[in-house]
Amino acid sequence: MHGFAVLLAVLLPAVAQAAPSATAQREIRGLMDALSASSCEFQRNGTWHGRDEARKHLQRKYDYLLKRDLADTAEQFIERAASKSSISGRAYQVRCPGQPVQPAAVWFKTRLDALRGSAVPGR
Template sequence: MKKFLFIALLILPITVSAQQLSPQSSKEIDMLIKFVQTSPCRFNRNGSWYSTNEAAEHISDKYHYALDRGLIHSAEDFINAAADKSSLSGMPYKVQCQGSRVMRSADWLIAELRRIRKQ
């Protein structure tokens, strides 16, 4: 019985934290990841350029990791925790779309989030 209770207490924080994300926030985050994946851009992470598919996969992995730890409660949290900078080096992620200057990915995603919310 004590073993069961111990395991239940270990699992409970993960279950509770994942449930703290509202359906609206979850939808916005999914839309942002899809936006990254389908954009005509390239992404810079730690000095190397990556395709949109690679970038979307990377930030999706970081998103799920942070979500499981209760660090994400909104689309803004997603941007800050998963799509702003490297967790290892602290270097900001950058994006460059066709015909545009290089900019921080967080600024680019915040602009897209505003557009999504106006719809």
């Protein structure tokens, strides 16, 4: 019985560390691509950043969440990585030319809805 407990202790973390589904990975990548393709700026903790720097920052946060199995869906990515600073708690903002500043959570949710609306069945 002791051998079984040791085997279970070794295998259980591998099972618990499941990756997000292919759909979730595609959606999250699509959200980051939308940011990179935009001409918007991203504010975190009171400072505006260009799209490339913003994407790098969000990628680091996403990688952190993946290691802890905390970003299984695009919604979780938006909530846990793209909405607010995990240190200060301040909401991120997005500023796009010709549009009012808006919370990053709203901007990303709008992009997610667009991604899902343009999805081709069977892909």
